[in-house]
Each structure stands twice: as structure tokens, then as C-alpha cells.
Amino acid sequence: MSDAVYSSAEQLKQIAQIIECCCRLPVSNDAIPGAFLETVFAHVRKADVLATYDYIDVVDKAHSIGWSIKSTKAGTPLTWKRAKLRNKAALIEASRSSKEGAQQLGNALIAFCNDHAHQSMAKYGLSEIGYCRLIVHDNRQVTYFERQLCTVASPDIFDSSEFEWSWSVEKAVKVNAKSKEQLSALHGRHKPSGDRWWAWHGLGENQLHFTGERGAWWPKGNQHKLEFALPDAGSKISFERLLEVLKTA
Numbered sequence: 001m002s003d004a005v006y007s008s009a010e011q012l013k014q015i016a017q018i019i020e021c022c023c024r025l026p027v028s029n030d031a032i033p034g035a036f037l038e039t040v041f042a043h044v045r046k047a048d049v050l051a052t053y054d055y056i057d058v059v060d061k062a063h064s065i066g067w068s069i070k071s072t073k074a075g076t077p078l079t080w081k082r083a084k085l086r087n088k089a090a091l092i093e094a095s096r097s098s099k100e101g102a103q104q105l106g107n108a109l110i111a112f113c114n115d116h117a118h119q120s121m122a123k124y125g126l127s128e129i130g131y132c133r134l135i136v137h138d139n140r141q142v143t144y145f146e147r148q149l150c151t152v153a154s155p156d157i158f159d160s161s162e163f164e165w166s167w168s169v170e171k172a173v174k175v176n177a178k179s180k181e182q183l184s185a186l187h188g189r190h191k192p193s194g195d196r197w198w199a200w201h202g203l204g205e206n207q208l209h210f211t212g213e214r215g216a217w218w219p220k221g222n223q224h225k226l227e228f229a230l231p232d233a234g235s236k237i238s239f240e241r242l243l244e245v246l247k248t249a
Contacts (some may be wrong), residue, residue, distance in 0.1 A: 004063045005130040005148050006224050007045065014044045015144065016228045019134075024231050030073075030140055037071040037134050055120040056129060064127040066120055068149065070136040083112050083200060083208040092202060095186065096167065106165030106188050109200055109208060114156045117149065127141050127152050133217070136230070145225040147217060163188045163197065190216070 018040045022028060038057045042049045047060040047067075056066030072078060085091060085108050094101030117129055128151040135143045150157050168184045184223065188198030190212055197212025219225045 003067050004060075005067075005128050006146050011044050012224075012226045014085070015040055016142075016226055018044070018229060019142070020228065024236050026236050026242060028195040028236070030136055030230055032071045032136055032142075034069055034071045034135055036130070038069045041067065041069060041132055042073070054123065055116040056124070056126070058132075059124050059126070061124070063206070064125055065130060066124055066128075067130045067132050067146075069132045074135050074137045077188055077199075077209040077211065078213050080113060080208040080210045081116065082206040083109055084206050085109070085112060085126070085202075088202065091246045095165070099166075101185070102165040104168065105186060105202075106163055106198075109162045109186075109188070109198065110158050110163065113158055113208075118155055118185075121150075121152065121155060133213075135218075140230040140232070141227060142230060143218070143225065143227050145219045147219075147224065162191055164191055165189075168199075 019032065019037075022036070022040075023030075023032075034057075038049050040066040041047070042058045045058070045060060047065075049058055050056065055068060057069040059066045070078060079241050085105075091101075091105045091108060093106040096102075100229065120126065121129065129149045131147045131149050133145055133147075137143065160199075165186055165188050168187055170182060170184045183201065183203040186198075186202060187196055189195070190197040193212075195212055195215055197210065197216070199209040199211055201207045201209075
């Protein structure tokens with residue numbers, strides 16, 4: 001592992017300062033879009049934002065490092081990607097009739113995640129891939145952290161043998177005061193911890209939610225992490241002041 005995948009203490013401070021300053025704009029709110037975080041991170045790390053559907057969002061070609069960037073509110077499910085599998089219909093049919101079939105479908109989802117990262121490593125000649133994550137909590141506190149995901153020597157992010165899979169039961173949910181059937185999802189349980197890590201909505205729009213991130217990836221200590229607060233409404237500049245600044249820029 002190289003230290004280059006991680007931001008220095010000074011770089012972490014710069015990331016927080018830029019986000020705090022931009023959140024003082026009158027048009028800002030307490031949501032930090034992923035595209036915005038990508039731009040901030042790339043600026044601080046002198047890297048490039050990729051306007052592609054590759055696994056990585058930012059690449060530092062000089063150091064052969066790429067990063068996946070994610071930013072959500074704390075309660076928002078983290079969508080890994082829309083996982084569109086080959087032979088989806090046949091895999092789902094088999095998964096409905098046997099435990100082995102469900103495991104085969106789950107293994108295909110894990111392979112999908114790993115292969116997506118492998119493709120980026122090969123396409124951009126990467127030696128490693130990092131993960132940059134920003135979480136906005138209900139009290140406007142922000143957690144930002146970085147971690148390494150995989151390297152050329154150890155290219156898989158997940159091990160399919162660590163998960164077992166089963167379909168959830170369909171249930172009725174309230175949508176605008178009306179009852180609506182919620183389609184079942186394929187759930188992946190992480191066997192070492194006993195926690196549910198995955199939910200694949202393959203009967204709908206194929207979203208693959210990584211629900212295990214909170215327990216497994218959110219840092220317990222302070223290494224490669226920072227916390228700060230978003231400015232409150234009273235700290236924002238006025239539209240008039242913003243226009244004055246832009247006119248003289």
C-alpha cells in the first residue's frame with residue numbers, strides 16, 4: 001500500500017475549507033452532490049475528474065491512482081451501481097427455486113462489483129483504487145474519510161464466499177396515502193459479521209445498495225478522516241453580495 005492514495009492532513013483541511021466556503025453561497029443547502037465532491041477532491045489532489053461510467057470518478061495519472069467518490073446524507077442508501085447482469089432472467093428464475101440458485105445470483109453480483117473495478121484498473125493503468133466518502137448527518141455535521149479498496153496485487157474488493165443470499169418478502173408500503181406493493185429484493189448477508197450488506201432490486205430498476213458500508217467501512221478512529229460542520233443559514237452571504245463579487249471577478 002502506498003500513502004499516495006490518502007490525502008495529507010493539509011489536503012484534508014483544504015477539502016473541508018472549500019466545502020465550507022461553497023456552502024455559504026445562498027443557493028446551497030445541506031446536500032453535497034457527488035459531482036461537487038469529485039471536483040473539490042480533484043482540485044486539491046491535482047487530479048482529473050472523469051465524465052464516464054467507469055468505476056473510478058477521479059484519476060491521478062502521475063501516480064497511477066484512481067478514486068471512487070460517494071457523497072450522501074447519512075440516512076440515504078448508498079447505491080453501488082445499477083447492476084445489470086447478463087442472463088438476468090435465468091439467474092433470477094434459478095434463485096427463486098433453490099438456495100444454490102440464490103447463491104449463484106449473489107456471486108454474479110459480487111463478480112460484477114469486482115469486475116467493474118478491474119476494468120478501471122486496466123483502462124487507466126492503475127496501481128490502486130481508493131475510496132472517498134462524505135456523509136452529511138442530520139445535525140449538519142459532516143464526516144469525510146478515505147480508504148484503500150484494492151491494488152494490482154489484490155484486485156478484488158469483495159470475496160463472494162463471505163456472503164449468503166436470499167430474497168426478501170414482498171410487503172405493502174404507503175406512498176402518498178396509498179398502499180403499494182414493494183417488490184422483493186435479493187439480500188446479501190455478510191457471514192463473518194452476520195450483518196446484511198447488500199440489497200439488489202433486480203425485479204425493478206437494478207439498483208444495488210451497499211448497506212454494509214456503515215458498519216464495515218465507516219471509520220472507528222481518526223485516521224484518514226475529518227469532521228466539520230456545515231455553515232448555518234446565518235453564515236451564508238446574500239445574493240446581493242454574491243452578485244457584487246461575481247461582477248468584479
